[in-house]
Structure formats: C-alpha cells, structure tokens
Amino acid sequence: MKLWQKVFLTTLALLVLTTSGLSLLFLRSSQNELWQRERRRAATQQQYMASLIKTGVVSQRLQSGQICLGPDAADQAALEVMERQAPDEYLTASQLYRSGRSVSADETGLCRGSGLAGSEYTDPALTYGQVFRREAQLFFALNAPLLLEQTDYRLICVFDVTDLDRHLQRQTTNALALSGAASLLSAAVLLVIVRALLRPLSTLSRASRHIAQGNYAERVNLGGSDELASLAQDMNRMAQAVQSRVEQLEQAADDQKAFIANMAHEMKTPLTSILGFADLLYLQKDVPVKRRMEYAGIIVEETKRMRSLSGKLMELLNVGSQNLVFTPEPLDALVAEVAAAMQPVLAGAGITLQQACEPGLTVLADRELFKSLLFNFIDNARKASPQGSTIKLLGHVQQGEAELLVRDYGQGIPEKELEKIRQPFYMVDKSRSRKAGGAGLGLALCEEIARIHGARFSIDSRVGEGTLITLRLPLAGAEPSAGEVQP
Numbered sequence: 001m002k003l004w005q006k007v008f009l010t011t012l013a014l015l016v017l018t019t020s021g022l023s024l025l026f027l028r029s030s031q032n033e034l035w036q037r038e039r040r041r042a043a044t045q046q047q048y049m050a051s052l053i054k055t056g057v058v059s060q061r062l063q064s065g066q067i068c069l070g071p072d073a074a075d076q077a078a079l080e081v082m083e084r085q086a087p088d089e090y091l092t093a094s095q096l097y098r099s100g101r102s103v104s105a106d107e108t109g110l111c112r113g114s115g116l117a118g119s120e121y122t123d124p125a126l127t128y129g130q131v132f133r134r135e136a137q138l139f140f141a142l143n144a145p146l147l148l149e150q151t152d153y154r155l156i157c158v159f160d161v162t163d164l165d166r167h168l169q170r171q172t173t174n175a176l177a178l179s180g181a182a183s184l185l186s187a188a189v190l191l192v193i194v195r196a197l198l199r200p201l202s203t204l205s206r207a208s209r210h211i212a213q214g215n216y217a218e219r220v221n222l223g224g225s226d227e228l229a230s231l232a233q234d235m236n237r238m239a240q241a242v243q244s245r246v247e248q249l250e251q252a253a254d255d256q257k258a259f260i261a262n263m264a265h266e267m268k269t270p271l272t273s274i275l276g277f278a279d280l281l282y283l284q285k286d287v288p289v290k291r292r293m294e295y296a297g298i299i300v301e302e303t304k305r306m307r308s309l310s311g312k313l314m315e316l317l318n319v320g321s322q323n324l325v326f327t328p329e330p331l332d333a334l335v336a337e338v339a340a341a342m343q344p345v346l347a348g349a350g351i352t353l354q355q356a357c358e359p360g361l362t363v364l365a366d367r368e369l370f371k372s373l374l375f376n377f378i379d380n381a382r383k384a385s386p387q388g389s390t391i392k393l394l395g396h397v398q399q400g401e402a403e404l405l406v407r408d409y410g411q412g413i414p415e416k417e418l419e420k421i422r423q424p425f426y427m428v429d430k431s432r433s434r435k436a437g438g439a440g441l442g443l444a445l446c447e448e449i450a451r452i453h454g455a456r457f458s459i460d461s462r463v464g465e466g467t468l469i470t471l472r473l474p475l476a477g478a479e480p481s482a483g484e485v486q487p
Helices: 003-064 071-084 162-212 227-283 289-318 331-348 367-384 430-435 442-452
Strands: 091-098 128-134 137-148 151-160 327-330 352-357 362-365 390-398 401-408 456-462 466-474
Touching (some): 003 071, 003 137, 003 162, 071 091, 162 227, 327 331, 331 352, 331 367, 331 390, 331 401, 367 390, 367 442, 367 466, 442 456
Parallel strands (some): 352 390
Antiparallel strands (some): 091 151, 128 137, 390 401, 456 466
C-alpha cells in the first residue's frame, strides 16, 4: 500500500470515527430529551386521570353523606369516572388495581401486557414505567400509586408512543444518511488534499529513479520551506556530490587510460629502436666500425632513455607510499646542495646556474624528496634553455611563507599548453624533450611531491622569453593551510 493511501485511509478512519461518535452522542442526547418530554407528558396525563378519579370518589362520598366510603363504594365511584373517560389515540388503555387485584376491566389487554400488573409493582412510594411493543406499535405504560379513602390503589395507564418511535427512527435514518454523505464528501476533499500534499514525493521518487539509472544531472525543484522541500534540497546536494564523484572517477579512468597508452607508446619507441639496430648488428656480419659505433650509440641512448623513463615512473608511483621522514631543514642549505649537484650537468650543456637564498629560512621536509623536486624544476629549465643562457634559483620569504623561484630564459611554453604540462607523459616539444632525455613525468612528479609537503607551485611562461616557476611552502612551525598533507 502506498504512503498516500495509508495517510488517506488513516485520516479518513479517524474522521469518520470522530464524526460518527459526535453524531451518535448528539442523536442520543436528542432522543433522551424527547423521551423525557414524552414521559412528562404521559405522567401529566396520568395525573389528570388520577385527579378525575379522586374528584369522582370525593363527590360520591359527599352525595352519600358518609365520612369515608367503603372499598366497594370507592371502587364503584372510580369505575364510573374511568368509564366516562373513553380511550383516545394517545391514552389507549387504563386499569385500576387495589391490593394487587384489578377493580376495572382491560378489554385491550395492554395493561396486562405491559408487565406492570404484578405484585412486585405495588410500592406506594414509587411510580413504575415500561416501554413495550405490540405488533407495529410502541407503547409506554405507567404504574403510579393512588390513595382513595385511605386505601392504596395502583393506576396503570398505557400511552401510544408509535409516532415518537417513528420520529426517532426517521431522525436516526437522517443522521446516518447525513453522516454518510458528510463522510463521502470529507473523503473526496481529503483525497484531493492528501494527493496534493504528497505529490512532491512522486517527484522525489521519479528523480531518485533517474539518478539511480545514471542521470546524475537530475535535480528536484520544490518550492516552500517544509520538510519535503528540505528533503529535495538534501537530495539535490547528494546528487551533486554523486555527480562530482562520478565525474572525478571518469576523469581518473580517462587519465589512467591515457597514462597507460602514453606509457606503452613511450616504452615502445625506444624498444623498437633498440631491437631494430640490434638486429642490424646481429644480421650484418661486416658492419663498418663507424656504422657499428653509430648503432651502438643509438642503442645506448635509447637504453638510457628507457632507464630514465622507468625511474621517473617508479618515482611517481611510489612517492606517496614511501616512509617519509619530515625534519626541519635550512632552505639555503638545500638550495646550495641542489645547485652543487646540478653544476656538472648544466656546465656540460653550457648553462650557468645562479642561486641565492635568504638565510634563516627553515622548512619541514623530507630532505631527499624535496631535493628531487628542485632537481626536476632545474632539469626542466635546462631542457628548455639554449646553450650559453642562465638559470636562476632564488629563495626568500613572501607573506609568511617560503618562496622559491626557478627562472629560465629559454623557449617558453605556449599559453594553451600550460594546463596540460602537469599531466604524465605530456611534452610540449616531444622531439626536443626526447633528445634531452625527458620522459614527460617531471612536472607530474613535482606536483605530487609538492602536495605531500603541503606546498603549491605556479608556472608563468611566455614563448621566446622563458619560464618562471614559483614554489610556495609553509615555514617550519607555521600552521598548515587547509588541504595540506600532515607528515
């Protein structure tokens, strides 16, 4: 059973029970009031009859000149009065009893049929009433005490209350019909209200099904400030989070595919060259020395490139899983060590390295890993710089952080390539990078190392003017920024 059906049926049941209960209470109160009025009417009629009988007995006693009539004389006087009062449509029968014995006739048998003529109804202090039915008529009988000439009598009067009974039946029927009509009308109105109030649930259910089917851009637009509107907002936030996560996973899957494809391509190229020239050396028996040296040199260079590629790849894959030790390190000492280590390589390429670092700056870093970061920056600058140019490595404080600048005056990077150069295996000039021993993994590795140190770097480059890399990282003892990795 659906929720709207449960709400509708439950509310309708409560409404019907409430209205029916109130209707029954009102009907019962009304009927009790009518019966009380009918009893008062019957009692008044009986008292009138008793007054006539008393008057007739007193009149007979006065006419006879006696001080008190005897029982038989009193009975006769009462019977004469009762005979003169013919039954009508309301008072249908009457009978007089003395000492439990009837002293008047009951031709209709209603007085005896009322059940009030027994000896148990002779208490002179009480009046007894009884409702009974005969065929299609309803009667009300009263048994009241009557004192005549110092003798206790009982007067039974039977009244026809069929009209009242019919009126009460019509009243009950009308009340039930009205209650039924009100219930049907309430059900119709309630159904419309419940469906209108719970219609947003259908919208939420439909949206959830669409999201479950993969339509993560589905959103629910519900106005208002009630619970359903809040639920719709929560559902939209959930869908947004799911969509973002799915997009991230899809992007990661695409990046992984591209990474594997690039890696396969990068590995395939040197392997093909090595295999090709190795075959030439193997198949050709009398290869000239000069040609053999050329082939061997190509094989050596391609082997070196494969070693560089595999080394960079292993660094990139393992950098986040190494057991890193973060210690306070003087920044100027790190810069000096990197500059000294890179000097032979740069001198061989005819490039000058200028380094300077503000003393007293201490950073929290894994020494060798951080040096690898600087090696990669300077090596990238070397590959992009022409012979005879200069590379600058500078360090200072900037807005409470340590800032390292790596500046070259080489060929620069086109603006449209700046967003892609951090991707693994991406190279702006593939032929030039391969000749320089590049694998396209340097900046991807740098970004991972910077992330682990809670650092960040930006690249500003102009074609023909060179490139500036700005690395910012917190000083030792400073509070880390949001999102930084804790060592």
